[in-house]
Amino acid sequence: MKKISENLSNIRESLPENVVLVAVSKTKENVEIMEAYDAGQRIFGENKVQELCRKWEALPKDIQWHMIGHLQRNKVKYLAEFVSLIHGVDSVRLLREINKRAAASGRVIDCLLQVHIAEESSKFGLDEQELQEVLNQEFLAGLPNIRVRGLMGMATFTEDEDQVRKEFRYLKSLFDQLPAFLEKADILSMGMSGDYLLAIEEGSNMVRIGSSIFGPRESH
Template sequence: MIKDNLIAVKNNIETACKKRQPDMTEKIKLIAVTKNHTVEEIQQAIDADAQFIGENRIQEAMEKYPALNRNVEWHLIGHLQTNKVKQAVKIFDFIESVDSIKVAEAINKEANKINKVQNILVQVNLVKEQSKNGIYLEDLPSLLQDIDTLSSIKLCGLMFIAPNVDDLEEVRPMFKKMYKLFREVQQMHFTAAEIKYLSMGMTHDYQIAIEEGANVVRVGTAIFGPRQY
């Protein structure tokens, strides 16, 4: 089932890519989101060629990471509190949810201790949803410039979580706006940052996100089925 689901998602990604603008030629990173799914299920997905694993919670990742014994890229996509930064830096190849200089500085400190350069994305709260984390647009440029000065962090792009709405066409303008922002950020002058990734789109809206410029999508339910709580 997981293997078939993964094939279906990849086929949908391929279809969505054909609807992108001609200048959007980047390959899509499919992050398999494993929140509340077992090590066995994750192993099935990896064995079916899932190469990128996304976790929301540090505690879950700490339990699954040593048990998996698979060579994959790990992404933290959930909110990161400063008291969990040490564990996050040890496990994750990418931390997608950085939204403050406080968190970035804590990551930099812990990464420096283990001689690691931590890849991060900055989470943007485009529509100022109170229920979501992320930096507001007006504060984004200064945060990006401040992060660029941190020697043990590599700023690699932006992340966005769209509102969960019934009519998916409502989120299309938001994805368009995020892609425009992403291109603008790519034109900023940085010392070390390389703005390569725009992570947006989940199970219910990843195809629209890809059509509008995402090159990283985070898909859980469409691969693993509904979460078991």
């Protein structure tokens, strides 16, 4: 297998300038993350809070850590001090908890609202009605330590390209409505190793790529 730095270089070449690459480093060792770091990568995504905190403590402090997995409210306090972006905000209660912990840390935390776009029931996310409730300006005004930067979604895991496109297109249509509610809505996070090129074609400007950089993931 090619080295991580070569994989990273190849992926970067495939990305338009406006697309941000989140290197998904879950289950990967610090030495592997440092290989990507030495190749210029500074944004990494993790899906387990304990692992994220451990890596944050051990690795260079100019790394931007993104929480990309499902986040439980009782775990927010552990990452509020340092997390750069929380991708999977899927409930009002979670937003309130992030705001509370961000205030305690003297920070404003950037968040993405996760919308359920897949046909699989296992994926988390807000439906369209819940999204409208969260985007209520009065509600958001009561959360001064949160900055909603955009949306995130995960397409159905399927070989059916048309279905994946349809789901990404739906999320993009919701994203296009955000300026009516938010001052700064500039991130549409959709697309992973298997479908990121499709996601970019449908308007994504942030992709989460792991196995195509680091190789197959061990079960975790």
